[in-house]
Amino acid sequence: MSSNSLNASIITIGDELLIGQTIDTNSAFIAREFNKIGIWVRRRVAVGDVKEDIRQALDEERKQSQVIVITGGLGPTADDITKPLLCEYFGGQLVVNEEVKAHVQYLFEKVYRRPGAMLERNLKQAEVPDVCTVLHNARGTAPGMWFRPPAGRGIFISLPGVPHEMKGLIKDEVIPRLLKEFDMPAIVHRTAFTAGLGESMIAELLKDFEPTLPEHIKLAYLPNYGMVKLRLTARGNNKEATEKELLPYFEQLLELVSEYLVTNEDEGLEIVLGKILKTKGKTMGTAESCTGGNIAQLITSIPGSSAYFKGSIVSYANEVKENLLGVKTETLKTAGAVSEETVKEMIRGALDNLKVDYALATSGIMGPTGGTAEKPVGTVWIAVGNADKTETMQLNLRFDRRRNIDMTTANALNLLRKFILTNG
Secondary structure: OOOOOOEEEEEEEOHHHHOOOOOOOHHHHHHHHHHHOOOEEEEEEEEOOOHHHHHHHHHHHHHHOOEEEEEOOOOOOOOOOHHHHHHHHOOOOEEEOHHHHHHHHHHHHHHOOOOOOOOHHHHHHHEEEOOEEEEOOOOOOOOEEEEOOOOOOOEEEEEOOOHHHHHHHHHHHHHHHHHHHOOOOEEEEEEEEEEOOOHHHHHHHOOOOHHHOOOOEEEEEEEEOOEEEEEEEEEEOOHHHHHHHHHHHHHHHHHHOHHHEEEOOOOOHHHHHHHHHHHHOOOEEEEEOOOOOHHHHHHHOOOOHHHOEEEEEEOOOHHHHHHHHOOOHHHHHHOOOOOHHHHHHHHHHHHHHHOOOEEEEEEEOOOOOOOOOOOOOOEEEEEEEOOOOEEEEEEEOOOOHHHHHHHHHHHHHHHHHHHHHHHO
16 A cells, blocks of 8 residues: 555444534544644544444445445444444344443442442443454443455444543554554654744745645644644655655744744643743742632643642632632722732732732633623633733634633633743
8 A cells, every 4th residue: 555545534323413412522532642643634523323423424334435434333232233234235134242241240249349230231342343353442331343255345443422431442452553554654744833923924924935845845824822833744655754844844844933932842831831840949839819720720731740839828809809819809809900010919919828920810801791881791811920020911702602711721820931931
């Protein structure tokens, strides 16, 4: 197989995906893992629990791709139709797999510790088409299935829709088999993370750079929450050679955006900020009102963040701002909770109470209600500081509540990052 022709399709099954009840995170995970080994996900398709729709998706995707991954519809209930349909589609019949049966019994007796709770429908999980290779699901009862049709192209891989189980199967079973099956092409990414300039202005900086890229090296703009990631992707036959070819282009890119560069790695602001604090041996804490602990949650999602993050005071109510952070009653009366004066006093209170080197504070109106003519929805004040200095920023956001919170979080983290680099 030629090195640049290995494509994959992902078919996700379930009515809950189509009505928005469940967000499809499986496809994103599979695409990332496949990309690491040189498989390009060409299409992602979502279908409901309808046999003909699933069959049609299988017919269409086998025309497009050499690898077709199906997730969902493998549970023990009547609406889980993927397994019997695949049995029909590939011309097999359901048979009991003794290894799967023993695994299901083991899970109920030893892991779930519910030896008397297993139902006949749970044992049905051990039934698999006799035309597939069973993929061991160490994390659950529904096995994965690997189909290689005797005629026609394509490998079909059916996985449970439960994300935890699917991830285990991808890493433990699917990736190793694919690496044995195919001579993989090399796909190499390098990512620069910028802040402080919009996508169109960044593109203007790079208008002379993009035309110099070879056809097999592509530049992608990935804007999000006021930041822009710039991803260079190169394709080749050999990973080491492809990385070597990509490097000078990436270095040129970094130089062109150096004034706005946050990091030359594909990582979030919370990781970048944590690295800075850890390197300097400094600590931080947050005093959050409008973000409701979102900033603290993001920072503590990083393993090892306890080395530099001490804690947060979520001062949503004014009395908490007064009683825990020491915001003056007069300040709240005259300037209001959403004001530069209030977030400055929140910084001082956080520094004193949390005993940290740096603090970050937020107060704003996230919406959809609560705004006034003077302070409409989306008005936000952010402050960052240490014992010697405090800096503030005002935002005037125009989005829905969730996006306003996320935009405030991103801007607050970046403001603190710049403050530490300048005043650390």
